[in-house]
Amino acid sequence: MKYPTTLLLALAFAASAAIASAATASDNWDNNCTKCHGADGKGLTKIGKKLNLKDYTDAAVQAKMTDEEMTKAITDGVSDNGKEKMKSFKDDLSAAEIKDLVAYVRKFKA
Template identity: 45%
Template sequence: MMKRFVLVLSLTLATGAHAETVADVWKAKCAMCHGADGKAQTKMGQKASIGDMSRPDWQKARADAELREVIAEGAPRNRMMKPFKDKLTPAQIDALVGYIRTFKAPSGP
């Protein structure tokens, strides 16, 4: 499983005339609301009551397929989360799902 995360983090995505890493995509498209660390401690994150992606219960409650769908189609319960299917490729969406999984706080000692 860790190898998959390392692969996703090191994945370079071709977009237009230049290449972006998944971290670049996160910073450009997601961090404004979700924060650099996925904790949503941003002005927009607090306004929209966005969940903390680093919490184990948040991570466990969401399957990868659900995360892909929310990124692609938007969030039905939060109209501020717009669909990205026309702005991101399927590979970028998959990479973001893997990136979100890296926010999981380590469990216990």
């Protein structure tokens, strides 16, 4: 069977766009979050252990967090008794990137 070149180009473009958007959440995670939460989301980094971070591969941990709470934590940061524990990312990441990161964190669940 013979396909028109325009169709093939459109398919190739769609495929590369899908890959690019998937890489964004993972790049953002690598660049902004792994220092504390770890590449695997378990929070077992040096800082993560000190901060007593949750293990995002634990289904029980995931069940206790709502998407809204996660979005708020990433957007506005997390503080404890007025002390900042995680910074606000609203100046670094767009709302769409934050939404993708919430979905990315959900994927750590084993």
